[in-house]
């Protein structure tokens with residue numbers, strides 16, 4: 001049974017019907033927080049996540065909203081306003097366009113860039129903009145800084161990722177984390193996590209089961225820690241930024257990538 005150290009805290013996790021967002025939402029629920037689950041189209045998955053959170057004693061609700069629009073961001077903040085404050089915001093919703101050959105500049109269009117930016121960069125900003133008054137209220141009511149966690153990517157640090165556009169959006173999100181950590185202190189802490197590979201539908205849907213298994217095995221062989229992370233491996237590190245254990249941490253970017261950023265060890269050494 002998890003320690004209920006987040007009892008009474010109010011949280012939003014965007015893009016939390018599936019994958020990493022679902023894992024983080026479940027951890028918050030297990031530790032006692034009430035959680036708004038968010039998705040755009042994955043309603044059945046969203047309802048399943050709500051049920052799983054309720055099962056561990058949380059008050060969870062589903063809010064279908066597109067984070068890349070003012071209307072969607074406002075809808076999330078309106079749902080949280082019933083609580084009168086917001087302690088935790090996890091900007092997890094993200095998309096990519098797979099174009100792995102970075103030398104093939106024709107693989108990406110203007111629309112690919114703008115669509116990816118809209119969700120991965122404008123989205124976190126718009127949700128923070130809409131939720132800021134509620135997060136400041138949380139600080140005023142509790143004396144404890146509220147906390148934003150941006151789910152970025154190792155692609156934003158190394159420039160290697162599913163596409164040039166995707167890597168650029170995550171680099172921008174890392175910079176925005178610094179700007180807003182400085183601007184919103186002391187009321188709101190803003191941090192980021194940069195996962196490496198995560199075994200989610202992100203890859204499974206794109207490549208099918210057989211190719212996915214080969215990819216997972218090759219990631220496990222080539223990371224310094226010999227590990228292909230699943231959503232729970234990343235969520236366990238991410239939760240640090242949402243609890244009082246990180247109360248003096250803001251503007252931090254944590255790489256959770258089984259050592260990928262260190263570079264691959266030569267095969268002969270393995």
Ligand code: NAD
Pocket residue numbers: 014015016017018019020021038039040041042065066067068091092093094095119123151152153154194195196197198199200201202203
């Ligand atoms: P996922 O597809 O399971 O999760 C992304 C979620 O975002 C989905 O539930 C989707 O419905 C939601 N979403 C997409 N656009 C949205 C919008 N406009 N409004 C609201 N919700 C929206 O994939 P995941 O791997 O769990 O990705 C979660 C986060 O982790 C993303 O930000 C992604 O960039 C990041 N990440 C993933 C990997 C990986 O290898 N899978 C690696 C590094 C970082």
